[in-house]
Amino acid sequence: MDNTVLLHHAPMSRSNIVLWMLEEMGIPYRLNLMSLQRQDQKKPAYLAINPMGKVPALEHKGVVVTEAAAICAYLADAFPEASMAPRADDPLRGPYYRWMFFAPSSLEPAAFDRMTGRGAPDPSAAGYGTYDLAVETAATAIARTPFVLGDRFSTADVILGSHIIWGMMVKALPERPEFTAYAERLRARPAWQRAMAKNQELYAELHPTG
Numbered sequence: 001m002d003n004t005v006l007l008h009h010a011p012m013s014r015s016n017i018v019l020w021m022l023e024e025m026g027i028p029y030r031l032n033l034m035s036l037q038r039q040d041q042k043k044p045a046y047l048a049i050n051p052m053g054k055v056p057a058l059e060h061k062g063v064v065v066t067e068a069a070a071i072c073a074y075l076a077d078a079f080p081e082a083s084m085a086p087r088a089d090d091p092l093r094g095p096y097y098r099w100m101f102f103a104p105s106s107l108e109p110a111a112f113d114r115m116t117g118r119g120a121p122d123p124s125a126a127g128y129g130t131y132d133l134a135v136e137t138a139a140t141a142i143a144r145t146p147f148v149l150g151d152r153f154s155t156a157d158v159i160l161g162s163h164i165i166w167g168m169m170v171k172a173l174p175e176r177p178e179f180t181a182y183a184e185r186l187r188a189r190p191a192w193q194r195a196m197a198k199n200q201e202l203y204a205e206l207h208p209t210g
């Protein structure tokens with residue numbers, strides 16, 4: 001069976017996270033280039049793949065995976081030779097899952113609510129508690145170590161790091177020293193730079209007039 005992965009990708013969107021992941025892994029992949037401006041994500045052919053009409057979506061060996069974090073977790077396990085995750089019997093698998101889930105399920109909603117001025121929900125009912133608590137938790141996770149699991153770079157950094165970089169870019173997260181130092185370490189990675197260069201190139205190809 002063909003082992004190549006196909007990423008449905010719109011440059012400058014959440015599918016950047018998966019493009020960075022693929023570049024970190026160094027595995028062959030194909031892209032189905034999509035324009036959100038052109039509403040490619042709402043066309044019937046794509047809705048048959050992801051009925052939410054959102055990117056990213058990944059196809060591999062006859063299955064579809066959506067949700068950027070789930071796609072990256074899937075890829076890390078499907079290609080263990082890329083060493084992007086602690087093994088299932090390694091205790092570090094616990095913190096690995098913790099930060100993989102914290103980023104999209106707590107940090108992103110906290111940042112998004114703040115950015116859109118939606119007002120603070122009841123902290124005991126909101127999954128992220130308060131904005132300050134979510135920010136403090138993320139900052140503490142990356143304060144002392146180069147990466148969220150210590151010396152070892154993993155998929156958890158792709159996920160948490162992407163949210164932190166995005167959050168600071170759109171001013172939904174503060175430029176705390178822990179965040180800026182972590183973002184700098186991640187942006188220095190050759191795979192991050194390759195993915196971003198590719199994104200800019202693809203964006204220009206799709207939207208020649210900007």
Ligand SMILES: N[C@@H](CCC(=O)N[C@@H](CS)C(=O)NCC(=O)O)C(=O)O
Nearest residue numbers: 013014036053054055056067068069
């Ligand atoms: N929870 C999804 C969110 C995906 C998402 O919202 N993607 C946006 C781009 S950043 C999108 O496709 N928007 C186009 C639309 O909804 O029409 C994930 O993490 O993958």
